[in-house]
Amino acid sequence: MSMTQPPAFDGFLAFGDESGSDRRLDPDAYILAAAVIDPEHVEDVREMARVLKRPGARKAHWRDDSNKQHDAVIATISQMPIEGVIVVRRGSSDEVPERRRRKCMEPFLTSVEDYGCNWLMLESRGPADDKRDRDLLDTMRAKHQSGGLRLNHKPGPEEPLL
Numbered sequence: 001m002s003m004t005q006p007p008a009f010d011g012f013l014a015f016g017d018e019s020g021s022d023r024r025l026d027p028d029a030y031i032l033a034a035a036v037i038d039p040e041h042v043e044d045v046r047e048m049a050r051v052l053k054r055p056g057a058r059k060a061h062w063r064d065d066s067n068k069q070h071d072a073v074i075a076t077i078s079q080m081p082i083e084g085v086i087v088v089r090r091g092s093s094d095e096v097p098e099r100r101r102r103k104c105m106e107p108f109l110t111s112v113e114d115y116g117c118n119w120l121m122l123e124s125r126g127p128a129d130d131k132r133d134r135d136l137l138d139t140m141r142a143k144h145q146s147g148g149l150r151l152n153h154k155p156g157p158e159e160p161l162l
Contacts, residue, residue: 049160
């Protein structure tokens, strides 16, 4: 399903991404975060997010920005009508990254849904990885750990809210 415009829902919409561990700063950590947006504000927030991308860059990305740009990003985001859901999981050093992600994804999906979101878009990691995310949500539904949350993926450069 093409998700340039999220479908009409009663709940909030969430746009999420991940961050793996920086061995120097947060060894063995995995972070999933989502911006939670009321559907009536999605287009306004998307327009605000578009200006965060540096000229010539494929997408806005914190690690690629200077400290001056970080200040501008913080100032812009602080004006956005958004809330956030963040889940951090610290695994063992011998844990494979995909297990670390899956173990973080379970409480993340539950938290997003508990927040009142019924639609989540994550930055795509490719067809196989995106399928693993959808399979995990299907497994959670089968165990009655998730209700009506819909999960979509899109390449980061195509959606400023990612």
